[in-house]
Every structure is written in C-alpha cells, then in structure tokens.
Amino acid sequence: MTRNDGRTIDALRPISIKRGFTRSAPGSIYIQAGRTTILCTASIDDAQPPWMKDEVSGWVTAEYNMLPGSTSPRKRRERGKTDSRSTEIQRLIGRSLRAAVNMQALGPRTITVDCDVLEADGGTRTLGITGGWLAMADAVASIAGDLPDAGKVFRSSIAAVSVGVHEERVLLDLDYSEDSTAEVDLNVVMTGEGDFVEIQGTAEGRTFGRELLDQQLDVAAAGIAQLTAIQRETLGDAWPLAN
Amino acid sequence: MTRNDGRTIDALRPISIKRGFTRSAPGSIYIQAGRTTILCTASIDDAQPPWMKDEVSGWVTAEYNMLPGSTSPRKRRERGKTDSRSTEIQRLIGRSLRAAVNMQALGPRTITVDCDVLEADGGTRTLGITGGWLAMADAVASIAGDLPDAGKVFRSSIAAVSVGVHEERVLLDLDYSEDSTAEVDLNVVMTGEGDFVEIQGTAEGRTFGRELLDQQLDVAAAGIAQLTAIQRETLGDAWPLAN
Amino acid sequence: MTRNDGRTIDALRPISIKRGFTRSAPGSIYIQAGRTTILCTASIDDAQPPWMKDEVSGWVTAEYNMLPGSTSPRKRRERGKTDSRSTEIQRLIGRSLRAAVNMQALGPRTITVDCDVLEADGGTRTLGITGGWLAMADAVASIAGDLPDAGKVFRSSIAAVSVGVHEERVLLDLDYSEDSTAEVDLNVVMTGEGDFVEIQGTAEGRTFGRELLDQQLDVAAAGIAQLTAIQRETLGDAWPLAN
Amino acid sequence: MTRNDGRTIDALRPISIKRGFTRSAPGSIYIQAGRTTILCTASIDDAQPPWMKDEVSGWVTAEYNMLPGSTSPRKRRERGKTDSRSTEIQRLIGRSLRAAVNMQALGPRTITVDCDVLEADGGTRTLGITGGWLAMADAVASIAGDLPDAGKVFRSSIAAVSVGVHEERVLLDLDYSEDSTAEVDLNVVMTGEGDFVEIQGTAEGRTFGRELLDQQLDVAAAGIAQLTAIQRETLGDAWPLAN
C-alpha cells in the first residue's frame, strides 16, 4: 500500500526545521512536516505564575493557535474566545512540555511556548510538541548564565507523533486527508528514552481492541525514535541533556 | 496495602444510582461513587445542530460543570467563560457518548447530556460518562414511539473509570486524595463488550513504560466490567441493547 | 376552587428538606416544594470582599443558577454571561439574606450562598431564600468556635413566598402553570417575627388596587409563618436565635 | 423637619421637562428632578423582537445607562457588560412601560426606550419611568398615521416615585444623600388612575412592619398624582388618552 504522498505506512513526512527563525523570542523554531508548518516560540518571564505558592519552582505553559490563513477555507480568528479544540490541544502541549522540565532547577520563572500554526495539514498538536521542546531548549540556553545549574533543567527530551488505523492498517504521522478518514486516532508523546508522557486514543468510527492498540504503540515508538534523532541533530552541541 | 477508605487496590468505590431523580428532563440520573456525586440529565431537541448538513442523522453533545459548592474551598462559578479543564472534560464526555449511538437510527435530533457535579471527590469525568450513558438510555426510551427502529439507536453501552499508579502499585477508581498524589493518571472508556472508546494517560510525576501501561489497562478493564453490570442492573428491562 | 394539585388557595406545596446533602460545603440544603428543587450551599471565605473598607464587618452574597436540565425544554447554560433574570433574582436573594445577619458579629468573612436549581416548577427565587437561610445557619454553626459571639450573628430568620392573583382570587405559593397565568405576581420576604424584608409586586396582565394588595400581603404573611415553623423544626437545636 | 434642599417631607423635587430635546429619535425627553437629569429617547423599529411568535403584537423594551460623568467619582463605563444594578433597573423600567401599552394596537413594532442618565442624584429609575412614558407617547404620536387605531395604543399613563423612611418619618422623592441613609427604600409605579403597576420595597437598615408600609404607599400615591398632572400638562393636546 502506498499513501497519497508516496510514503510507506510507517514513514514520517519529510521534516524541515529552522532554529532562530525570528529574533524577538529567545527560542524560535520554524518546523515543517510535509505541509504542516508551525512557528514555535518560547519566551521566559522572570516571575512565577500568580497561583504558585512554593517560591522556588518555575512553570511551563503553552498556547496553540491556528492563523486564519492556515486552512482553506479560512479559519475565523479566535478573538471572541479560544475555541474548545484549541483549549484541549494547548492543555496537551503544556502538560507534555512540563514533563520534560525540572521545575526546581528552572527556578521562579515562567516559560511560555507559543505554537502558531502557519499551515495546517494534520498533526499540528504533535508537531507543536516536537518543535516546542526545541524552542524551549534554545530559550533555556539563552539564560544559562543566570541559572545555578543549567544542566539540570531538562529531565528528558520530548517528541510526539500521531498514528491511525485505516482499513485495518496502522499508519504513522497522518496528514489531513488521512486523519479525516482514520477509524482510530492515537496521539503519543514520549521521552527520548522511550517512556510515555501522554497517550490519547480515540475511536472515531469504530471501537478498538487491545491488539490493535499494541500495534499502534509499536509504530508510534519507532516514529518518535526518529524524531528524537532529528531533534538531537538539530541542536547539535546545544543538546541540553547528558549524552 | 489498604486505601484510605479501606478498599483493596482493585476495588471500585461503592456506587449508588437513582433513576428519574428530577422529572424536568427525560433522562435524569443521580449517580454517586464514594463522595463524588453527579446529576446527569439528558434532554432531546427535535433538531440537528446547525452545522450538520446530512439531513438524516442525529447528534450527541455533552456539557460538564462543577457547582460552586461541590468543592472546598468554593469553586468560582464559570460564568465569564468555560474554564479550560471543563472544556477538555466535556469534549471527552461528548466523544465517548457519541461512540455509543447510531446517529442514523436516532434521526435528526440532538441529545444534550448535562453532567452537573454536586460534590467532587475525584473521578468526575469518568463517573459523568457512566451516568451520562444511563441518562441517555432513559431519554431515548422516552421517545421510542417516535423512532422507526428504537432498538438500533444504541450500538453499545459505555462506561469509564480511572486508574493510577502510586508507589509502583496500580490503583482503581482514585478518589481526590489519591488522584493528587498519583504518578500516572489514566482514564479509560470502554464499551460493554470490552473494546476501547477512549484512552487518556498522563504522566504526572514520572513517565511510564509499556509494562506499567499494560497493567493499568488490565485493571481498568476489570473495573469497567463491574460498572457495566451495575448499569445493566440499574436499567433492568429498560436495557436498550440485545441481550 | 381546587388547584391543579388539589391544594386549597391558601396552602403551601408540600416541602421536603435534607440538611447536609453534600459534605463539600459547610451548609448544604436540598429543599423541595412540590416539584421545585434547589440545592442551596453556603460557603465561608475568611476574607472580606475587596471593595469593603471597614475592617471588621463581613458580607453575604448569593448566586442563583438554573441547571440546564431543570426545565423542559432544556435551558441553555449561562456561560457567556449571567442572563438578566438570574441577575435580578440573585440580587434579591443576596439583599434578603444580608438582612438576617449582623455583619460585625460575623467578622471579616464572606458567606456565599449558591442556589442551584435542580428542577424548576415556579417559586425558585422564594424557595432559594428560604433554603439559603438554612444553609447559612449551618455554615455559621460550623465556624462557631472561631467567632467571639456566635449567638449574635443572626438578627432574625428569613423566609419567602410568592402570592398571585388569578380570576380575582389570591393564590399562595404558585407553581409554574399558575405563575404563567397569574395577573399579579407578588414575592414577599419576611423575618420570623413577621416584619417585611422585601416586597416585589408586578402587574402582569392587569394593574391592581390597594385592597387587592392588602389581601395578598395577608396571605403571604400566613404562608411565611408556616415556613418559619418548618425552618425551626428542620434545625431543631441548631436554631441560631434566642427562642 | 426640613430637608437639605428646604423641601417638606412630602414634596417632590422641582421638575423640568423639555420635549423634542434631540431630533434623531421620535421621542426625546430631557427630564430633571432636582439635580437628577435623564435623557429619555424612544425609538420605533418596524419589526417584532425575534422571539415573538404571535404575528400581530408589538413589544416595548428599555435600556438604562448612567453616563460616566453622571457621578462623582466617575462611574466606569459599562462596556465589558451591563452591571447587575443596571440590569435590574432596566428590567423594572421595561416591565412598567409595557403595562401602559396595548400591544395589539401597537402592531408588530418594537419600541425601545433608552434612559441615559446625564446626572445622578437619586431616583434615576423612577424618573426614567416617568420620562420614558412621555418619550413613548411622542414616539407613538409620530407614527399615528401608520396605525389603524392610534387612540387605543395607550391603556394608561405611567409614573413612578420613590419613598423612604428616615428616623421614623416617610420622605417623598429621595435625593442621593437621603437615599444613602434611608432605612427603607420603596419604589412605586402607578397608572394615572392610581392603580399599582409595580412595588419594590427593600429593608436597608431595618425591617419594617405593615403600618409603615401603608404610610409609604399613601405618600407615594399623592406624589404620583402630582407627577401625572405634570405629564398631562407637558403633553397638552398630545395627551394620548381619553380625557
């Protein structure tokens, strides 16, 4: 079986990443998988969020937004309020990125990762996590001089990918047309060491049994291993974790 | 190991259910697990949602809300806007309940399931699904005379439960104090036949490997089997599925 | 003349009250009159409202909300903003309950009384006041140990009832079908000693003269005397006022 | 006892009224009582409100707003949302004005009466009703040619006044300083024939007995009789009711 774009069922889309895409934010990653394109920026505020009571820890939060021109037809700008899909996605991104960080080592600071989707062709939430972690790494590096032990801020790297089931086959990294027809939709977030950070699986057209879940998890793990390698290559010497 | 309330690690909390708790909505289920108490009402509107273009199918939507007095300290009423946690939860409940329904057999109607939490002590989202399905069953029964084939509206029963990991042990159906200290939090939604509808697992304090995931899924499946039996007993002759 | 439910024109609907309905709020009253059912919870915050400048007094505020499933057809949830009817009602409940309390004796605390209507069949605002006062009594009792003179917090008990005019007859405690056709609608809030706290009368279909107003006030006063006796019986030894 | 401004306890403040104050709205009344000044405009839209199902009746609605400069210190402009006091007041004004109108004779039109307070010194809600009725009379007169039976649109004239209790004395038409210290605050809306349209009484500092209520109603009725005479004189030949 060949897919629309000629990929095999267990292949990622081609990925392109530019570090320092803008200079206004200390972490600024332009990340593209196929046609899905996201600008992930990470900003650091020297203050805890107001609700935090412990005085030594930091926090990581995320916002997700699709630019109106990122889809066709144009998506109405979320100005009245954040729509419920975006709310759900940005909570997922925030939780996932927080799992990567040692909040004591970060100290009383807030990292905000903004994932602004420039073009949407499926898999925006997982690509936002993969790119957002890179932006966060660059942002933390920019303040390394202010941190007592910068080497301990990251507990792990984090990457994410989607898998789906279509006509009984498990597909890796679905584009929009595949996502629309998939019967099961599973988003997996893992550390570079291969542990789970978050699993979200939804039966879209049919419920699914344990065996099919296991197959999907295998395919996802292999995809995330490739993404981790790309992240490592992108950062090079700036990789923030022990080798 | 005994838990706060004396349960074994794989036991559900005691469950109490009252059908027809109020008469204003055709489905009205008061459901209690330990101290967590939810009023699930299901209302039916003889119209499709405005965005639906196919003219013969129905739709199921859910709303989730915690009453201000359901927690201590009091939770500020969500009047300005739905908070992001509630948004995420009601999307989960809605997707899960939709998986149970054959939309063609329902016809051009909208079922709205409201899960209003009267007292919150952990597990509100999963208990809302378990109770919401019962409210939906009673609401559909109330219009059976208007449906060409009422027996085909439900594709399956749906129930849900949480599992968590605490000090390397897997616990079923966490209460609030257990949930606060759990290292992994997994919500599982399954059909009465034991297929998955939704899986949402989050590393809270530590990431987790495949083996631990497998253990949690086993414990969840056993819990859901018990909940399905309770649902079946609650509805008795009103059980809307074959057998 | 007999009414729909067999009551005489000057009879209250049957009333059922459960104290401590939930344990999350210190005052939690489930109160039912006929089919109208309200959960009144009272929570206490150890802080004054921000606008209060005198440093020794407390405050009482109320919120009123109908659950979506409390009416048929379903009432749209007030999430965008509080609707104007609810705003008017919760201002009435708040003013009425404040009249019962000696704010200096309460000290710098805020009591919030939430009236969440589980089922609406007329008279929700007056039943909310009657039940809200009970919830407030239980909540204050729960902090009696922290108060220098707990016995002085309450200046009086408060109860409320509606009366209406239908075909020249004055009816006590209207249900929804009666309320819809009443020509005059009068809500009366009184202390246990029989003084007025609030009167709100509205000509719905016809204006009304002084004599008819007097008749309505007589019927309301007799109804409130009965409600006060029920409140006293409900609280028993917990009655917070000198005998 | 003399009052701040030298009035006797049962005297109205001096009233000044200008008809046709602006020409943009068909009814435009500038009304002043002491320093309280309101611009009441009435506009007519040739359409029913969207929720109205009967096809032949009209509707009357009111909006109330205080200009920021109408008080000292300046009142924050109600742009985020209508504050709850304004909501309550505009519901009162709307209900009161609707009582004056025969909706069938008005036909499928909506009259909107805007009460914009230019200067606030107590009694704005009652002065808004008194002035709003005049604006409505002029607006209806402007479309008399389009109405099959213009003479039947008004069922009565409507005027309103406040009374209060201060040191055991009943005062008519309170200004702001009197209102702030009044122990009871009663707003009375009556027809020109002396029937009640709306009564709203609130115990501010003390509850009140039946006798005191009766005294207040007597004083209010006398005040409203004077206001009706002023309304009649203001409109002259344009008085819309049979003599």
Add this chain to the structure above:
Amino acid sequence: MTRNDGRTIDALRPISIKRGFTRSAPGSIYIQAGRTTILCTASIDDAQPPWMKDEVSGWVTAEYNMLPGSTSPRKRRERGKTDSRSTEIQRLIGRSLRAAVNMQALGPRTITVDCDVLEADGGTRTLGITGGWLAMADAVASIAGDLPDAGKVFRSSIAAVSVGVHEERVLLDLDYSEDSTAEVDLNVVMTGEGDFVEIQGTAEGRTFGRELLDQQLDVAAAGIAQLTAIQRETLGDAWPLAN
C-alpha cells in the same frame, strides 16, 4: 454653490456651548454644531494609570460613545464591546488632548474626558476634541489650588474640524449628508497657535493629489482659527493660557 443648510463652502456650522451643563463632573460642556450635540465631561482621578512607572507625571484619556437615540435608526448600545469605529475615534481624541497638556505640571493624576454623543449629524470626533478641551480646562481649574503651578498645565489650546472634497470643491465642517458623499475626508487637529497635532486623511471614493491636500489644509486652518476664538470667548477669564 450653496450647501443644504445655506452655508458657504468655507463656513462652520453655528456653534452653541454651555459650560457647567451638569454638576457631577468638574468639567461639563454641552457643545452643539448644527444638529451634532455632545456632552463632554472631564473627571479627575488622583492616581496615575496602573501602567505608568514614572511617579510624577499625569495622564489624559478619552472615551467616545454614541447614545442609542443619537441616530436614526437607533444605534445598538455598545455593551458587548466597544465597536471598532468608537475605538479608533477615542484613541484619536485621547492623543489629541494629551498633546495639550504638560504631564509633569498636572502631577500624578488621570483626567478622563468622556464624549457622549446625544445627537449625531457628522463631525462628532472633531467636535468632541473641541469640546473635550474646554471640559478639561474647567476640570483643571477646579483643582488649581492643589497644583504647584496650575498655569503650566496647558501647553496650548486644541481644536479640530473636518474638511472634505465634493465635486472638486473643498467643504469645511461637513454634516452627515455631506460626509456620506464626500470623496475625501480629512480631520485636522491643531493648536490655537496653528500647529498640527493630528492629520487623518482618507480617500473615500477617489485618491487625491498633493495640491488638493494643500487646499484642504488651508481651509481647515482657517476653520480652526475661528473655533479657537469661540473657545477663548467661552472661557473668558478662565482661559488657562498666557494671553
């Protein structure tokens, strides 16, 4: 060429101004040009805006609002949010009035100028500036005793006018019917000394060349000189600038 109201092309509409129109705000100017009528009130708060960091300067801000009855058909009240036209206008008024004030001499205070349009017939933004400056002058005079050097608060007087192009002729001070058909719309704000504060020119139906711009600026300057003379006469001895 004669205009609708008989004016020559370079004539202002007749202007009428009342100082101290209300007493609730220290500056209260009722200003009318033809039928356009605005109540400009200026209030002073003894605090800087929260974002101001320098501790010695003051600030001037403006709000613009059209009353619903100021136009026909009635303008929907801006309660949900400020509409974008009003936002643009009040930013223009605020910037213009700030240019008149020496913020150090004002000291840590905030002047808010509210321009509430009672009747709108074109030119509301420019008339609001002309009247707003007068209200600000009276408000500052009311606190002169608290200012170390009240004579230095004003750097200049400010007035504004619109000009437009219609059939190749430049018209001064357009009313609504002229504004609707003008091909170019230019609003000019100048000091009493004839310097520019703000210029906003928009091609409505046709773009325009440099020569036509120059003609419009000449006509505007002449109009503003007349407005300045009217302002000076209105304030008389209260004119806050050196002669």
Add this chain to the structure above:
Amino acid sequence: MTRNDGRTIDALRPISIKRGFTRSAPGSIYIQAGRTTILCTASIDDAQPPWMKDEVSGWVTAEYNMLPGSTSPRKRRERGKTDSRSTEIQRLIGRSLRAAVNMQALGPRTITVDCDVLEADGGTRTLGITGGWLAMADAVASIAGDLPDAGKVFRSSIAAVSVGVHEERVLLDLDYSEDSTAEVDLNVVMTGEGDFVEIQGTAEGRTFGRELLDQQLDVAAAGIAQLTAIQRETLGDAWPLAN
C-alpha cells in the same frame, strides 16, 4: 547623520519577499523589512458580507495581529478581545486595500487579508499594507478564470511607509527604536501613481508646522516609489495592472 543600522536618513530598510509562502491560502506573502516580518495571507470567500445590500459588489477586509512571540517581552495573546491599537491598525489596512479594488469587477466575493506579525521592529502597519496588496494580487489571480473581467479588478497598486522627525531631521521607514523617540509620526499610503490614499500624522512630543509636514510628504513619496518598484519586480508577469 548615520542611523543605528547604517542607513541614510532617506533609505528604506532592506526588503525581502517570498510569494506562496504557504499553500493553504491563495495569496501568501512573507514580507520582511529589516527585522519586521509579516505573513500576509489573502483568502477569498464566495459571498458578500451580510450587511451588503447591493448584489453585485465585493468587499475587502483586513485583520491585523501580532503573534505573542513577535516582541520581547512576549505580547499577551489577544484572545479576550482585540486590543484598541490592533483595531485601529486593521481599520487602516482595510480602508487602504479597499481603495485599490474595483468592487464591481470583483463581484459578490469577500477578500480577507490577514496580517500576522511574526516579528515586530517598527512599521508593521505600513509593511502589512505593502505585503497585503501583494497577497491580494495573487489571490485574485487564482480566481481569474471565474471573473468576467479580471483585468479590471485592480484600480491601482498600493504601498505604504512611515516617516518621522527626530532632532529636526526627517527619517524614512523608522525601526522600533527610532519610532520610540520620534517627535512626529506620519504614516503615508499611496498608489503606484503617486496619489494619496491615506495620511495619518501624529505629534508625539511636539506639534509641527506646515513646512515640516511638506518635507515629510516628499520623503514618503520617494520611499513609496521604491516600494512600488519592488512590488512590480516581485510580481513580474503577474502584475495585475496595465503596463
């Protein structure tokens, strides 16, 4: 005098433009001047705006938004509501782009131009106009086959630039640091033929006379001539105007 970045006072910043930056919108222009970077996308909806009554014309509207990461410190996302500066800017962009289009030739369609600022270093509103016109040109070209006379849609090209006054010198195309200290700020929008579309000049620190205005307009006109040449080169054969 040399500027921070070495430019002469009458030089534009280096400009970089990419057409077809994303494929989801028919017009997608990435435009950069110095560090200011904007993604301008133009989408076409085959429907008129709802308020349009004439059935044959089209409409052009614009939205302006700064991404949170486009500034340092991070700009809070405009989700509650559009802030007033953005409102003012997007009205300017919309008016300017509409001046370029023959609405009859466009037919009953709506073009929405989204200017999303990826990095902000001064001059975003003028660069948004220059880039927005290019995006609009590509979007119209994409539907040329559906238009009866595509060659008549554009009446002219449109470009914009800012000029300012700093220490008595007129500077072209201010960056953020220059803009912050400029004494006068003038934004000029012109057609490719050199006519004015919009002029907005504001005295920031000092008012300005006619001579200084004339100098600024000269400098702006020269800058816009260069921008027009760049636009023409960018589109090449796709230039939508004669010649």
